[in-house]
Amino acid sequence: MGKKYPAKKYVKVALIVAGVGLFMGGGDKSKKGADDDGKDASSQMIGVCLLFVSLCFDGGTGAYEDKLMSVHSVGPFDLMYNIQMGKTILAGIGLIVLNQVHIFVQMCQDMGFLLVALGLSGAIGQVFIFVTIAK
Numbered sequence: 001m002g003k004k005y006p007a008k009k010y011v012k013v014a015l016i017v018a019g020v021g022l023f024m025g026g027g028d029k030s031k032k033g034a035d036d037d038g039k040d041a042s043s044q045m046i047g048v049c050l051l052f053v054s055l056c057f058d059g060g061t062g063a064y065e066d067k068l069m070s071v072h073s074v075g076p077f078d079l080m081y082n083i084q085m086g087k088t089i090l091a092g093i094g095l096i097v098l099n100q101v102h103i104f105v106q107m108c109q110d111m112g113f114l115l116v117a118l119g120l121s122g123a124i125g126q127v128f129i130f131v132t133i134a135k
Contacts (some may be wrong), residue, residue, distance in 0.1 A: 012132055017055065021048070076130060 025044065068074055074082075095101050108115065 016129060016132070020051065080126065080130070 027104060065079055069076060095104050
């Protein structure tokens with residue numbers, strides 16, 4: 001979309017990407033056998049490729065979100081809320097169309113606290129990343 005960013009912002013994004021990469025590559029390697037090395041390498045390569053694709057889409061949507069916020073005077077937290085609401089509606093439609101509502105309800109009963117903790121940690125992480133990049 002033709003927007004230029006200062007070098008400081010590129011450094012911040014690079015640090016975030018490096019942190020995600022380190023998180024993905026970390027873990028306890030001592031528990032795995034020799035047979036798992038080939039599986040781990042291919043799984044890790046797939047994960048890195050998916051991370052790359054995700055970051056490419058994130059860069060494209062980020063530029064589009066900046067344009068939306070400037071043209072329509074939408075605040076960043078309003079935009080995040082509306083995007084998440086749209087994703088929730090699409091997921092709900094998907095559950096209904098694929099007849100998976102009963103599985104979702106069962107999962108909520110079994111793992112409700114973990115789902116809430118995952119949602120909260122993801123939301124707080126998004127806010128921290130936004131504040132880090134925006135400042």
